[in-house]
Amino acid sequence: MGIVDGSNPCPSQYSSDELCDQSVFNSAYVVWQYKDQTVLGWIVSSLSPSIVSTIYGLETSRLAWQDLNLRFVALSTSRISLIKRKLQSFQQGSMSCQSFQDEVKSLSDELLAVGKPVEDFDLILSVLNGLNSSFHSFVTTYMLFAKEKSMSFSDFHAELLNYDLM
Template sequence: MGYLDCTIVCPTPTITPTDSTIAAPNPAYDEWIRKDQRVISWMISFLSPDVLPYVVGSISAADVSKALQTAFGSLSYTSILQLHMQLQNTSKGDKFVLTYLREVKYISDQLAAANRPLENEELNAIVFRNLGSDFSDIVTVLATKPDPITFPELHRLLLNRELRMKSATVPIEANVTAYTPL
């Protein structure tokens, strides 16, 4: 982290020994450059091809971090408000629970990346309100829990509920043979 937030400061490229007037290469500078380049390589390895153009030309890990923060981390109030409205208006409708929750999580993650994370209670309330009447029984049960459930738990429970609902509506085909009494 010190390379990203500049708390590990880059040493000067040369040093002048006290008993000389001639500058010599600074081994600490070379070591700092090596470590900084490793951090840059590590960061870039996690970036998608769509994001890479934002960091082209960065010469230090701090530059990469600053470029990413400028491009993606500095959402305006209007952008944050838009994300909140988008989240409020995202509903399950005819979608599968998995698709609906993926959309909710994506928007929630964008808010968290903008340093505006939602509490579990807030996110649960939005999800519960926008699920639809098919899930009213599980929403009632989950809403009465003393502590809010986490998103992964909510995800698992809603997927299980959807699977149970689908299996209950699939007709069971039985291989019926004629019964003849003896």
């Protein structure tokens, strides 16, 4: 965690001017860089593609972590409200079913990251309300089914994609 929070700063690239002239790196610098890039890889692999694009080009795990912290942890009440409104009013339009669901899930993930998780039922309703007219029969069938039994978002996602393939 020291690399990410700054308590373990990057050592100097060269241990002396002579080694700098010879382009010989400080071994502590090489080890630190390896660790930093490993941590950066872990951060990147844990993010959705739409979020990864926001930290593209940041060269250290600390910079990526600071950017993500500003983006998600330090969100104001008004930003949380904006994300919730966007989730409730988001429309599929001409997007593919998969892209639409990915965008809805991304908004949900943003809320989860700030400690405001969206219940599966509410997430499913957001998707159902935003689907275009080609999914009316799916929405009707789902609403009838939902009276009988609740469904996880994961199962709903699979069912909707299966319907889309048909």
